[in-house]
Amino acid sequence: MTTSSKPDITPQSASLKAKGPSTDLLKQWLRDMLLIREFEVRTMQAYQNKKIGGFCHVYIGQEAVAVGCTAALEPNDPVVTAYRDHGHALARGMDPKYGMAEMFGRIGGCAKGKGGSMHFFDKEHHMYGGHGIVGAQTPLGAGLAFATKYEDEIINGGVSNRVTLSFLGDGALNQGSFHEAQNLAGVLDLPVIFVCENNGYSMGTAISRGTTMGHDITSKAAGYGFDSAVIEGMDVIEVYEGMKAVVDKCRETSRPAFVDMRTYRFKGHSMSDPRKYRTKEEEQQYAQDDPIDKLANELMNNRGLSRDEYDVMAKEVKKQIREATKWAEASPIPDIEELYRDVYVEKFGPYSGTSLPAMLED
Amino acid sequence: MTTRTIEFREALREAMSEEMREDLRVFLIGEEVAQYNGAYKVSRGMLDEFGPKRVIDTPISESGFAGMSIGAAMMGLRPIVEFMSWSFSLVAADPILNNAPKMLYMSGGQFGCPIVFRGNDGAGGQLGSTHSWCVESMFANVPGLKMAIPFTPYDAKGLLKTAIRDDDPVFFLESERLLSIEGEVPEESYTVPFGQALIRRPGTDCTIVSFGRPLYFCLEAAKTLAQEGIECEVIDGRTIKPLDIDTIVASVRKTNYCVVVDQSWSFASVGSEIASQVHQHCFDDLDNHVMRVHNDDVPAPYAYNLEQEMLPNARKICEAVRAVTYNA
Ligand SMILES: Cc1ncc(C[n+]2csc(CCOP(=O)(O)OP(=O)(O)O)c2C)c(N)n1
Numbered sequence: 162m163t164t165s166s167k168p169d170i171t172p173q174s175a176s177l178k179a180k181g182p183s184t185d186l187l188k189q190w191l192r193d194m195l196l197i198r199e200f201e202v203r204t205m206q207a208y209q210n211k212k213i214g215g216f217c218h219v220y221i222g223q224e225a226v227a228v229g230c231t232a233a234l235e236p237n238d239p240v241v242t243a244y245r246d247h248g249h250a251l252a253r254g255m256d257p258k259y260g261m262a263e264m265f266g267r268i269g270g271c272a273k274g275k276g277g278s279m280h281f282f283d284k285e286h287h288m289y290g291g292h293g294i295v296g297a298q299t300p301l302g303a304g305l306a307f308a309t310k311y312e313d314e315i316i317n318g319g320v321s322n323r324v325t326l327s328f329l330g331d332g333a334l335n336q337g338s339f340h341e342a343q344n345l346a347g348v349l350d351l352p353v354i355f356v357c358e359n360n361g362y363s364m365g366t367a368i369s370r371g372t373t374m375g376h377d378i379t380s381k382a383a384g385y386g387f388d389s390a391v392i393e394g395m396d397v398i399e400v401y402e403g404m405k406a407v408v409d410k411c412r413e414t415s416r417p418a419f420v421d422m423r424t425y426r427f428k429g430h431s432m433s434d435p436r437k438y439r440t441k442e443e444e445q446q447y448a449q450d451d452p453i454d455k456l457a458n459e460l461m462n463n464r465g466l467s468r469d470e471y472d473v474m475a476k477e478v479k480k481q482i483r484e485a486t487k488w489a490e491a492s493p494i495p496d497i498e499e500l501y502r503d504v505y506v507e508k509f510g511p512y513s514g515t516s517l518p519a520m521l522e523d
Numbered sequence: 524m525t526t527r528t529i530e531f532r533e534a535l536r537e538a539m540s541e542e543m544r545e546d547l548r549v550f551l552i553g554e555e556v557a558q559y560n561g562a563y564k565v566s567r568g569m570l571d572e573f574g575p576k577r578v579i580d581t582p583i584s585e586s587g588f589a590g591m592s593i594g595a596a597m598m599g600l601r602p603i604v605e606f607m608s609w610s611f612s613l614v615a616a617d618p619i620l621n622n623a624p625k626m627l628y629m630s631g632g633q634f635g636c637p638i639v640f641r642g643n644d645g646a647g648g649q650l651g652s653t654h655s656w657c658v659e660s661m662f663a664n665v666p667g668l669k670m671a672i673p674f675t676p677y678d679a680k681g682l683l684k685t686a687i688r689d690d691d692p693v694f695f696l697e698s699e700r701l702l703s704i705e706g707e708v709p710e711e712s713y714t715v716p717f718g719q720a721l722i723r724r725p726g727t728d729c730t731i732v733s734f735g736r737p738l739y740f741c742l743e744a745a746k747t748l749a750q751e752g753i754e755c756e757v758i759d760g761r762t763i764k765p766l767d768i769d770t771i772v773a774s775v776r777k778t779n780y781c782v783v784v785d786q787s788w789s790f791a792s793v794g795s796e797i798a799s800q801v802h803q804h805c806f807d808d809l810d811n812h813v814m815r816v817h818n819d820d821v822p823a824p825y826a827y828n829l830e831q832e833m834l835p836n837a838r839k840i841c842e843a844v845r846a847v848t849y850n851a
């Protein structure tokens with residue numbers, strides 16, 4: 162184990178490639194990232210105003226990862242992640258109002274107010290959860306891949322055609338469950354990609370203090386015989402292009418893969434984290450690598466996005482989140498009967514045909 | 524003894540620090556216990572005093588560091604293993620349930636396991652079902668372990684010192700909701716023995732038995748009930764294993780009624796065990812069957828109103844006491 166307390170990642174402000182995805186697509190991604198950012202800013206406010214309880218972890222700084230990864234997927238590819246899950250749910254297509262209502266503990270929430278910030282679920286958008294226990298989602302990810310392959314091959318008599326993304330934090334590298342999941346994925350040839358959102362820290366523990374070979378975590382995946390990639394996660398185009406290659410290969414070969422996604426969380430681990438374990442200088446350095454600014458600059462400098470257009474987009478996003486927050490606030494708290502519903506399936510009632518529970522009228 | 528008012532978390536820290544000063548075999552290990560000063564600041568300053576070889580930060584590898592510490596205990600060291608939350612101990616279920624409590628027996632008495640596992644237990648406030656485990660009933664089912672649940676800062680220090688000195692594995696269940704409460708704690712070294720319940724409020728009409736945080740709800744309920752003319756005797760069991768059934772029985776013989784309040788689920792629980800033992804010992808003294816108040820039999824919900832309803836709150840305790848004493 163090395164003893165450096167600095168994360169083993171360095172910001173790269175390499176300019177974005179001019180080629181690649183279309184301008185319209187890039188604008189969409191910019192909007193998606195802005196939406197997540199604004200959602201998280203409002204989340205933090207709401208938490209401070211005590212409208213949100215429990216543990217709450219925001220995704221600010223890591224937006225390019227969820228957006229770029231999702232862009233590399235087909236709409237029906239399953240996704241599963243840990244507790245820092247708002248960005249993945251939104252990137253996957255969940256309406257922010259359901260997320261906000263979830264955190265407000267309202268019946269309109271994506272889990273009827275029963276899951277909270279750490280446990281966002283959205284079946285309609287193939288989002289198999291936020292999971293609160295570090296590492297717990299990684300065997301589930303293997304299981305989702307097992308099921309898509311089983312369904313495609315055994316039930317439908319075709320070829321395996323879906324890819325599962327199983328996100329994890331760098332802290333989860335050290336959980337036994339993750340290693341068992343990798344081994345199973347290898348042994349059973351599962352089409353799952355473990356995307357490690359390597360933001361350099363698990364709570365206050367720098368990666369070099371928590372994991373052996375923290376400077377080169379793909380070496381662990383090599384031990385399982387996986388293909389792996391190191392991707393610059395502060396740049397949505399690099400995330401997309403890097404992931405597209407990994408996803409396409411996984412879909413084709415039905416072999417697991419591992420991605421060391423270099424990123425940074427701009428805020429504390431949770432709402433109560435004074436961040437004494439890292440320096441202001443380091444934070445400032447990464448702030449200059451903001452994935453949203455980076456894409457906005459690219460669009461403005463090389464793709465003809467005007468300042469006005471950008472402002473309109475940012476305004477729209479703000480409005481959307483404001484309305485989502487209003488909607489969430491108007492959603493009622495769950496009836497007490499809800500406490501006893503969903504414990505067993507027979508109490509669940511007929512499946513409504515959408516992932517989302519009975520909602521208020523729009 | 525010189526006492527002063529300190530927080531629950533400081534009392535825990537004092538217990539650990541005093542024992543570590545006394546006994547070099549004692550060390551503290553867990554996630555964020557050293558450089559971060561503890562996720563809940565229980566171990567604040569301990570790294571500075573004892574250094575990184577005795578206050579040890581671990582990766583998020585509960586199964587690994589729990590198992591490793593059990594190995595160290597087999598060699599005679601006396602680890603204090605902090606789980607940030609007992610909810611996370613579930614990924615270490617095999618070492619803490621299959622190794623620690625059975626080691627002495629399985630080795631025919633050769634290898635003991637003097638280890639303390641400690642951390643937050645129970646609902647922390649809207650943490651959702653994965654983070655709100657009350658492990659007492661589930662784990663108390665296992666022979667070979669001891670289990671303590673402190674309610675006051677005084678007991679936090681005294682019981683933890685007893686736990687660290689104990690030659691058997693001790694599961695020490697704290698509550699995040701209690702860590703900031705203050706109480707009088709002697710500066711000097713003292714211990715609180717295991718297996719000695721304490722009457723927190725004397726009364727003549729109904730015995731209420733509980734452990735840890737729910738005792739607050741019990742005392743709140745007892746106040747309300749006193750205004751209705753029902754004087755409850757509230758007993759703090761302090762340790763679940765060993766269980767001081769004698770104190771409970773003596774009280775029930777006096778009051779003839781008993782309500783057990785247990786924050787874990789009702790099925791096969793600490794509450795059902797105590798009820799069963801009270802029925803056995805007090806069959807002729809009871810004027811009604813023992814009533815139990817538990818967490819509702821559902822996973823912990825996130826929504827505030829649902830969580831409040833799920834917990835064994837004062838309202839439910841009052842209802843149980845009124846129901847059980849209706850024929851008084
Ligand atoms: C098994 C388990 N142990 C401990 C925790 C407490 N915990 C929650 S998040 C966290 C840090 C995880 O860091 P990382 O995996 O890097 O994800 P990040 O927060 O950086 O997104 C810890 C220790 C937990 N939720 N589950």
Ligand SMILES: [Mg+2]
Nearest residue numbers: 330331362363
């Ligand atoms: Mg991390």
